Amino acid sequence: MKLLVLLSAFVLSECYVISKEDNFNAIVKTVNKANTTWKASLNFDPTYYVPEDLKLLCGVKEDKHGYSKLETSYHNLEGIKIPNQFDSRKQWPHCPSISYIRDQGSCGSCWAFGAVEAMSDRYCIRSNGKIQVEISAEDLLSCCGFECGDGYVFYQIKTKPSYCYSGIRKAQIKSLSNPKYSINILLLDVMGDFLEVLGNTGTVTV
Numbered sequence: 168m169k170l171l172v173l174l175s176a177f178v179l180s181e182c183y184v185i186s187k188e189d190n191f192n193a194i195v196k197t198v199n200k201a202n203t204t205w206k207a208s209l210n211f212d213p214t215y216y217v218p219e220d221l222k223l224l225c226g227v228k229e230d231k232h233g234y235s236k237l238e239t240s241y242h243n244l245e246g247i248k249i250p251n252q253f254d255s256r257k258q259w260p261h262c263p264s265i266s267y268i269r270d271q272g273s274c275g276s277c278w279a280f281g282a283v284e285a286m287s288d289r290y291c292i293r294s295n296g297k298i299q300v301e302i303s304a305e306d307l308l309s310c311c312g313f314e315c316g317d318g319y320v321f322y323q324i325k326t327k328p329s330y331c332y333s334g335i336r337k338a339q340i341k342s343l344s345n346p347k348y349s350i351n352i353l354l355l356d357v358m359g360d361f362l363e364v365l366g367n368t369g370t371v372t373v
Contacts, residue, residue: 204254210270255288255370261296264288265370269304279307285370292369 191213198207255265264287271280283302290298 259288259292259296259369262288262291262299264291264299264301271304274308276304276308279304283307288370289368 191209195207195209259265264284267284269280269284271277283304287300287302290300290302
């Protein structure tokens with residue numbers, strides 16, 4: 168009887184894994200039907216992912232911490248021509264960070280990764296390739312104090328080699344002496360603004 172119960176549990180477990188993997192593959196297939204300039208694929212083992220992990224990848228939480236919001240900036244797009252096609256990798260080939268997508272693991276830190284990737288790209292673009300720096304997502308995540316759930320942009324951040332990403336919920340804040348990088352933050356509210364800024368100054372976080 169015990170053996171029968173164990174076999175039943177194993178079969179049910181295997182069915183769940185197969186179903187879950189099929190669902191992921193179905194999502195990838197649906198995305199790739201758009202036939203755009205890139206191809207989606209799985210960058211993790213679906214057999215180890217549970218629904219709780221996936222919920223952390225669905226965006227940031229609502230702002231309940233009472234922080235002031237950035238003012239929305241509007242741009243005059245008159246006279247600016249936006250091309251039908253644009254590839255930032257070709258526009259700034261001296262900045263390889265534009266082509267690199269980091270792995271956030273099962274930590275809900277998309278907000279941190281989007282910010283530091285755009286910042287790393289912009290330092291390279293602004294310096295015409297002289298500054299090749301990979302800003303640390305771990306530093307931004309730990310300094311904001313809300314762990315893997317949500318967070319707010321911290322204005323002074325460190326580079327990745329001195330502060331590597333761990334993807335854990337209880338990240339410890341480190342005191343480092345390496346140079347910090349300051350940025351100016353701009354909030355855009357119109358799609359045309361995104362296109363104009365992307366095409367003329369560099370990558371943006373959406």
